[in-house]
Amino acid sequence: MSAISTPRTSPVSAPRTYRVKSFGCQMNVYDGQRMEELLAHQGIAPAPEGEQADLVVLNTCHIREKAAEKVYSDIGRIIKDARREDGTQPLIAVAGCVAQAEGEEIMARAPAVTMVVGPQAYHRLPEMIARAVDGERVTDTDMPADAKFAALPKRRSVGPTAFLTVQEGCDKFCTYCVVPYTRGAEISRPYADLIAEAHRLVEAGAREITLLGQNVNAWDGENGKGQKVGLDGLIRDLAAIDGLARIRYTTSHPNDMTDGLIAAHGEVEKLMPFLHLPVQSGSNAILKAMNRSHTAESYLRLLERVREMRPDIALSGDFIVGFPGESEEHFAETIALIDAVGYAQAFSFKYSPRPGTPAATMDDQITGEVMDDRLQRLQAALNRDQHAFNQASLGRSCDVLIERKGKLPGQWLGKSPWLQSVHFQGDYGVGDILRAELVQAGPNSLTGRVIA
Ligand code: SAH
Ligand code: SF4
Ligand code: F3S
Numbered sequence: 067m068s069a070i071s072t073p074r075t076s077p078v079s080a081p082r083t084y085r086v087k088s089f090g091c092q093m094n095v096y097d098g099q100r101m102e103e104l105l106a107h108q109g110i111a112p113a114p115e116g117e118q119a120d121l122v123v124l125n126t127c128h129i130r131e132k133a134a135e136k137v138y139s140d141i142g143r144i145i146k147d148a149r150r151e152d153g154t155q156p157l158i159a160v161a162g163c164v165a166q167a168e169g170e171e172i173m174a175r176a177p178a179v180t181m182v183v184g185p186q187a188y189h190r191l192p193e194m195i196a197r198a199v200d201g202e203r204v205t206d207t208d209m210p211a212d213a214k215f216a217a218l219p220k221r222r223s224v225g226p227t228a229f230l231t232v233q234e235g236c237d238k239f240c241t242y243c244v245v246p247y248t249r250g251a252e253i254s255r256p257y258a259d260l261i262a263e264a265h266r267l268v269e270a271g272a273r274e275i276t277l278l279g280q281n282v283n284a285w286d287g288e289n290g291k292g293q294k295v296g297l298d299g300l301i302r303d304l305a306a307i308d309g310l311a312r313i314r315y316t317t318s319h320p321n322d323m324t325d326g327l328i329a330a331h332g333e334v335e336k337l338m339p340f341l342h343l344p345v346q347s348g349s350n351a352i353l354k355a356m357n358r359s360h361t362a363e364s365y366l367r368l369l370e371r372v373r374e375m376r377p378d379i380a381l382s383g384d385f386i387v388g389f390p391g392e393s394e395e396h397f398a399e400t401i402a403l404i405d406a407v408g409y410a411q412a413f414s415f416k417y418s419p420r421p422g423t424p425a426a427t428m429d430d431q432i433t434g435e436v437m438d439d440r441l442q443r444l445q446a447a448l449n450r451d452q453h454a455f456n457q458a459s460l461g462r463s464c465d466v467l468i469e470r471k472g473k474l475p476g477q478w479l480g481k482s483p484w485l486q487s488v489h490f491q492g493d494y495g496v497g498d499i500l501r502a503e504l505v506q507a508g509p510n511s512l513t514g515r516v517i518a
Contacts (some may be wrong), residue, residue, distance in 0.1 A: 090127025124267030233279030
């Protein structure tokens with residue numbers, strides 16, 4: 067932790083209320099929730115809606131350019147909105163991956179920011195806040211191995227769906243990606259800690275747990291009997307927890323998709339039929355330049371094996387268009403791969419050069435216009451397949467886990483096993499699991515008819 071003392075024009079008092087705003091991936095959402103629990107544990111309350119908070123935490127993402135720019139405009143907005151009669155100003159903390167990557171720049175560029183805290187250091191927020199109240203500006207971007215989880219307060223109350231980080235960091239170094247730099251090396255949290263946290267989540271109300279990791283399927287550990295196990299072993303043991311109805315995991319890397327994990331999809335009933343397996347491109351030349359270490363063919367073979375185990379599995383992926391050197395032929399190979407897979411849903415992005423990554427200085431950077439055009443065509447193919455997947459599920463009966471109330475009176479929103487949003491009418495409650503028939507498909511959600 068490093069601190070600089072700066073004289074202030076207006077005093078900062080000890081915060082009574084907080085607001086945490088998270089951007090980026092589900093791991094960041096999980097971190098944001100854990101920060102909220104930590105602040106609440108310190109006696110700081112969530113700021114009521116529409117009211118200024120005494121402490122604002124911007125939990126940032128660095129994956130693409132606009133994400134970082136958004137942080138600076140958010141800081142500007144907070145300061146503008148925060149003129150108070152008593153002359154105090156809110157404490158602003160920048161957390162997450164932009165904090166890790168650009169901490170010093172943030173401190174220099176945004177004097178209103180009092181704390182910069184990296185994704186592996188946020189358990190030390192209470193100490194940082196105390197120093198900030200004393201007039202210091204504090205930066206903590208250390209990366210202690212897994213000290214964070216042990217130092218966080220126990221989890222008490224969660225909704226019907228909960229995240230559980232099991233693995234963090236990345237050693238893959240895809241040439242376009244900042245994650246290995248912002249999240250550090252791959253670590254797996256210990257088996258016993260995860261089983262214990264999952265039990266607490268279920269006691270606190272969770273019916274579904276999504277296991278998180280930047281490369282979640284790289285998780286490994288030693289189970290209660292001293293045996294080495296992979297993610298499939300962990301999933302099998304989590305499935306034994308009474309009251310836990312559903313297990314999901316994300317995000318996986320094709321190279322860490324083990325036989326055991328593929329088999330689990332056919333054998334573990336609580337493991338939902340959904341797999342998010344990013345491929346990024348359908349061109350082997352581009353995959354090589356990306357340092358992805360799989361080919362289009364090896365990826366397709368993998369999906370075939372998963373489908374053999376679980377024929378109804380919903381497949382999802384990530385795509386980048388306009389990676390340096392991507393020709394129209396390379397792009398056509400990506401479209402061909404999409405046609406071959408038939409994704410239930412997928413995410414797609416324009417390549418964004420990230421400072422410090424090898425791809426940022428590669429020759430043949432692609433123009434914005436070309437990227438826009440390719441992204442449009444790619445998304446048209448993905449939308450077509452998503453629509454087809456949803457249409458094909460009409461007439462199916464499945465369990466739907468209610469996550470929240472809908473906009474209309476008596477309307478509820480939940481998720482099918484295939485992660486589709488399903489809405490329906492009736493007298494139910496959040497956390498209920500209902501048997502429903504899928505009867506109608508809209509562009510973003512399905513209508514269900516409860517049958518039991
Ligand atoms: N660990 C995961 C996901 C990491 S980030 C994986 O390897 O799949 C989520 C997605 O953001 C990536 O899958 C990729 O599609 C996208 N992404 C990462 N860096 C990017 C960049 N520089 N420009 C555009 N998209 C990027
Ligand atoms: Fe980034 Fe690649 Fe690691 Fe995924 S596997 S986090 S894309 S470096
Ligand atoms: Fe963004 Fe960091 Fe997640 S860069 S995608 S918040 S790991």
